[in-house]
Amino acid sequence: MKTIFAEIISIGDELLIGQVVNTNATWMAQVLNQAGITVVEVTTVRDDRQSIWNAVSTAMSRVDIVLTTGGLGPTKDDITKGVLCDYFHTRLVEDLRVRAHVHALYKNRPEVLNTLTATQWMVPSHATILPNRVGSAPIMVFDQVESRKSKVEGHGHILISMPGVPHEMKIAMNEQVLPYLTERLELSADIIHRNVVVYGIPESTLALKIEKWEKNLPKSMHLAYLPKQGVVRLRLSSYGEATAEQIDKQIADLLPLIQENVIATEDVTPNMVLGKWLTESKQTIATAESCTGGRLAALLNEQSGSSAYYMGSVIAYDNSVKQHVLGVKADTLATDGAVSEACVRQMAEGVRKLLHTDFAIATSGIAGPTGGSEEKPVGTVWIAWASAEGTTAECCHFSGDRAQITQNAAMAAIGKFLLQQIAKKQ
Amino acid sequence: MKTIFAEIISIGDELLIGQVVNTNATWMAQVLNQAGITVVEVTTVRDDRQSIWNAVSTAMSRVDIVLTTGGLGPTKDDITKGVLCDYFHTRLVEDLRVRAHVHALYKNRPEVLNTLTATQWMVPSHATILPNRVGSAPIMVFDQVESRKSKVEGHGHILISMPGVPHEMKIAMNEQVLPYLTERLELSADIIHRNVVVYGIPESTLALKIEKWEKNLPKSMHLAYLPKQGVVRLRLSSYGEATAEQIDKQIADLLPLIQENVIATEDVTPNMVLGKWLTESKQTIATAESCTGGRLAALLNEQSGSSAYYMGSVIAYDNSVKQHVLGVKADTLATDGAVSEACVRQMAEGVRKLLHTDFAIATSGIAGPTGGSEEKPVGTVWIAWASAEGTTAECCHFSGDRAQITQNAAMAAIGKFLLQQIAKKQ
Numbered sequence: 001m002k003t004i005f006a007e008i009i010s011i012g013d014e015l016l017i018g019q020v021v022n023t024n025a026t027w028m029a030q031v032l033n034q035a036g037i038t039v040v041e042v043t044t045v046r047d048d049r050q051s052i053w054n055a056v057s058t059a060m061s062r063v064d065i066v067l068t069t070g071g072l073g074p075t076k077d078d079i080t081k082g083v084l085c086d087y088f089h090t091r092l093v094e095d096l097r098v099r100a101h102v103h104a105l106y107k108n109r110p111e112v113l114n115t116l117t118a119t120q121w122m123v124p125s126h127a128t129i130l131p132n133r134v135g136s137a138p139i140m141v142f143d144q145v146e147s148r149k150s151k152v153e154g155h156g157h158i159l160i161s162m163p164g165v166p167h168e169m170k171i172a173m174n175e176q177v178l179p180y181l182t183e184r185l186e187l188s189a190d191i192i193h194r195n196v197v198v199y200g201i202p203e204s205t206l207a208l209k210i211e212k213w214e215k216n217l218p219k220s221m222h223l224a225y226l227p228k229q230g231v232v233r234l235r236l237s238s239y240g241e242a243t244a245e246q247i248d249k250q251i252a253d254l255l256p257l258i259q260e261n262v263i264a265t266e267d268v269t270p271n272m273v274l275g276k277w278l279t280e281s282k283q284t285i286a287t288a289e290s291c292t293g294g295r296l297a298a299l300l301n302e303q304s305g306s307s308a309y310y311m312g313s314v315i316a317y318d319n320s321v322k323q324h325v326l327g328v329k330a331d332t333l334a335t336d337g338a339v340s341e342a343c344v345r346q347m348a349e350g351v352r353k354l355l356h357t358d359f360a361i362a363t364s365g366i367a368g369p370t371g372g373s374e375e376k377p378v379g380t381v382w383i384a385w386a387s388a389e390g391t392t393a394e395c396c397h398f399s400g401d402r403a404q405i406t407q408n409a410a411m412a413a414i415g416k417f418l419l420q421q422i423a424k425k426q
Numbered sequence: 427m428k429t430i431f432a433e434i435i436s437i438g439d440e441l442l443i444g445q446v447v448n449t450n451a452t453w454m455a456q457v458l459n460q461a462g463i464t465v466v467e468v469t470t471v472r473d474d475r476q477s478i479w480n481a482v483s484t485a486m487s488r489v490d491i492v493l494t495t496g497g498l499g500p501t502k503d504d505i506t507k508g509v510l511c512d513y514f515h516t517r518l519v520e521d522l523r524v525r526a527h528v529h530a531l532y533k534n535r536p537e538v539l540n541t542l543t544a545t546q547w548m549v550p551s552h553a554t555i556l557p558n559r560v561g562s563a564p565i566m567v568f569d570q571v572e573s574r575k576s577k578v579e580g581h582g583h584i585l586i587s588m589p590g591v592p593h594e595m596k597i598a599m600n601e602q603v604l605p606y607l608t609e610r611l612e613l614s615a616d617i618i619h620r621n622v623v624v625y626g627i628p629e630s631t632l633a634l635k636i637e638k639w640e641k642n643l644p645k646s647m648h649l650a651y652l653p654k655q656g657v658v659r660l661r662l663s664s665y666g667e668a669t670a671e672q673i674d675k676q677i678a679d680l681l682p683l684i685q686e687n688v689i690a691t692e693d694v695t696p697n698m699v700l701g702k703w704l705t706e707s708k709q710t711i712a713t714a715e716s717c718t719g720g721r722l723a724a725l726l727n728e729q730s731g732s733s734a735y736y737m738g739s740v741i742a743y744d745n746s747v748k749q750h751v752l753g754v755k756a757d758t759l760a761t762d763g764a765v766s767e768a769c770v771r772q773m774a775e776g777v778r779k780l781l782h783t784d785f786a787i788a789t790s791g792i793a794g795p796t797g798g799s800e801e802k803p804v805g806t807v808w809i810a811w812a813s814a815e816g817t818t819a820e821c822c823h824f825s826g827d828r829a830q831i832t833q834n835a836a837m838a839a840i841g842k843f844l845l846q847q848i849a850k851k852q
Contacts, residue, residue, distance in 0.1 A: 026444045043470075321781055
């Protein structure tokens with residue numbers, strides 16, 4: 001299959017003064033990549049005519065698909081639609097379907113249907129308009145070779161302009177843009193992805209462990225390492241050249257090489273794996289947190305449906321809470337300190353008893369930047385896991401700033417718990 | 427003062443497959459903007475020679491300062507240094523200071539000092555090398571008019587290449603790059619920023635409220651609205667044309683117009699304001715959370731030093747925890763439900779008593795996407811604030827997805843608490 005190249009143009013002053021992080025481009029790159037489209041560049045420009053024009057012109061000259069977000073609101077700083085109209089030598093006409101949609105959207109807020117909003121149903125006469133189910137700005141497709149009904153050949157044939165509001169953009173991508181591109185470029189049928197999620201092994205060690213297997217992969221399959229917070233997702237993909245059976249055969253060969261570290265064979269996070277397992281086995285969990293300060297709890301209740309297994313937590317930031325709510329002995333705090341094996345064990349057992357859960361996880365460490373010592377440097381985190389079978393504990397070391405240390409410690413508390421469950425089964 | 431234009435080039439395959447969010451560019455844009463440098467474009471390219479070359483070449487032709495991050499590691503996919511060497515017609519030479527620094531950096535890990543790492547102390551002979559205090563890749567400055575010792579005139583005169591590791595980049599920017607640019611471009615002396623942080627008023631309402639004041643601002647001052655999670659930061663800046671007294675006079679005129687919503691007159695977050703106030707007044711706080719699930723606790727302990735005022739929290743996700751740990755009446759849960767005024771009041775009072783704090787905040791709501799009803803739709807969150815003076819509660823409504831609702835509710839719990847304290851003082 002011919003490689004389809006895409007470029008994303010993010011439009012908006014707020015992106016260039018550092019006020020808003022461009023998560024749109026990241027999300028779009030991810031789903032385009034999954035759909036077999038290679039993103040070669042992301043360009044972020046201001047709400048400025050010349051900047052938008054230059055970015056569009058450059059992108060159209062070098063890639064097949066150009067996706068723009070932003071600059072489609074009704075106020076005067078939103079100029080994307082006008083610039084695109086001029087660039088594609090077309091003009092604005094009223095679209096009755098968009099007009100009806102916007103009226104329906106604001107039926108309970110008639111004050112919004114003012115002259116500014118009325119610009120939203122003016123659309124370029126030479127563009128294909130796709131509906132924006134949740135917002136007023138329509139999605140505009142400038143398809144240069146629409147009549148051909150064939151795969152894109154050559155360069156710069158399709159530009160799609162979407163709203164920049166993340167929620168609207170995601171719905172637009174999923175419900176309109178990806179289906180449009182899939183049909184238009186005949187992308188879909190043959191793309192196969194298989195995911196293997198691995199925890200507790202550095203990327204470089206993992207690469208050495210599966211080196212031979214990776215080297216022998218057929219050319220029809222592509223392997224990607226996707227590391228994040230100690231988790232590595234291996235994604236094996238075929239874009240039309242291998243069968244599902246052939247890919248599954250490779251995955252079956254891979255798994256035994258890394259079996260003690262595999263926490264999932266689908267595209268999920270460790271907390272999703274844990275949540276699913278607890279839900280299915282009708283077991284419950286609680287946490288007692290010091291340094292992670294609620295971040296472990298937040299991971300456990302990130303998913304809808306978490307109330308089935310997640311009971312609650314005690315954030316025992318101050319030692320008095322460790323002692324009086326969780327029952328950590330005053331002796332332990334005085335002798336071993338709060339960042340110690342004895343303390344986290346008692347925290348885990350204490351919260352498990354208090355909240356009547358099957359499992360409990362506890363953390364206590366030094367998040368920094370202050371509070372470290374030679375013996376217990378910043379990044380030292382003790383983690384304990386308690387169940388009816390007993391309690392285990394481990395001393396971990398994390399690097400980075402305060403936010404990274406606490407986030408990575410929270411992820412490790414779940415990841416290492418999953419590895420323990422896997423070891424038990426094997 | 428002449429406007430200095432900059433462009434950021436972010437280099438790395440991981441940014442274009444959607445694996446990593448480009449937070450570097452956002453952070454850099456923010457600090458550059460504060461320093462009076464206007465970022466006109468962010469370009470994200472792959473670890474690919476032609477892509478890097480094109481981006482550098484285009485950027486050098488249109489801006490004064492080009493900042494690149496990424497592609498400086500020791501492995502073969504890191505090619506930025508080589509491409510820049512060729513682009514600037516220079517060659518690599520050994521730098522003994524960098525060599526000594528890298529040896530010191532890895533003194534406890536001699537296995538890292540291999541042939542790959544040795545490439546880190548090879549630097550372009552025509553570049554100024556600034557030290558990377560926390561990493562092995564040096565910061566390279568290609569300053570085209572260094573000898574002139576004057577302000578940059580014309581375009582494309584300075585390119586600075588930094589590592590892409592966020593932690594290393596931030597230290598490099600703060601300790602090396604910004605001081606270098608400040609001296610080189612004679613930036614510093616005249617830039618004045620004043621911040622006013624406002625909570626509890628939508629941006630558009632705020633704009634109307636201060637419309638007259640804003641219209642009468644002298645041309646020497648620039649006002650920016652920086653909204654985030656219900657907080658709006660107003661930043662009034664002068665780049666060399668107004669005095670501190672003139673700006674302070676304008677701020678003094680502004681404050682009475684919005685006094686009931688001003689939570690700070692410096693660049694801080696609501697949780698920083700709260701933390702400072704509690705530290706100074708030697709008071710303590712705790713939280714009892716249902717729907718926010720630890721996110722409010724995490725905000726309260728985000729800052730180093732939070733152990734002075736933040737005691738801990740009970741995340742009462744399950745009703746049994748609300749009842750047995752926090753003392754919410756079974757009656758209340760049966761009659762009013764968990765998302766009710768009566769429930770959050772008892773939660774706040776319960777955790778305040780349990781953890782012996784001066785203040786307590788409680789949340790209970792429907793984070794979605796499931797669990798909503800006509801009476802209590804998704805996004806409904808009850809928040810209560812308890813102190814020795816009594817307890818208050820408010821029903822709030824948030825929009826967005828599960829993550830946005832819980833984050834905004836956590837921020838509101840702090841923001842609205844601050845507004846209450848302000849109202850008391852007035």
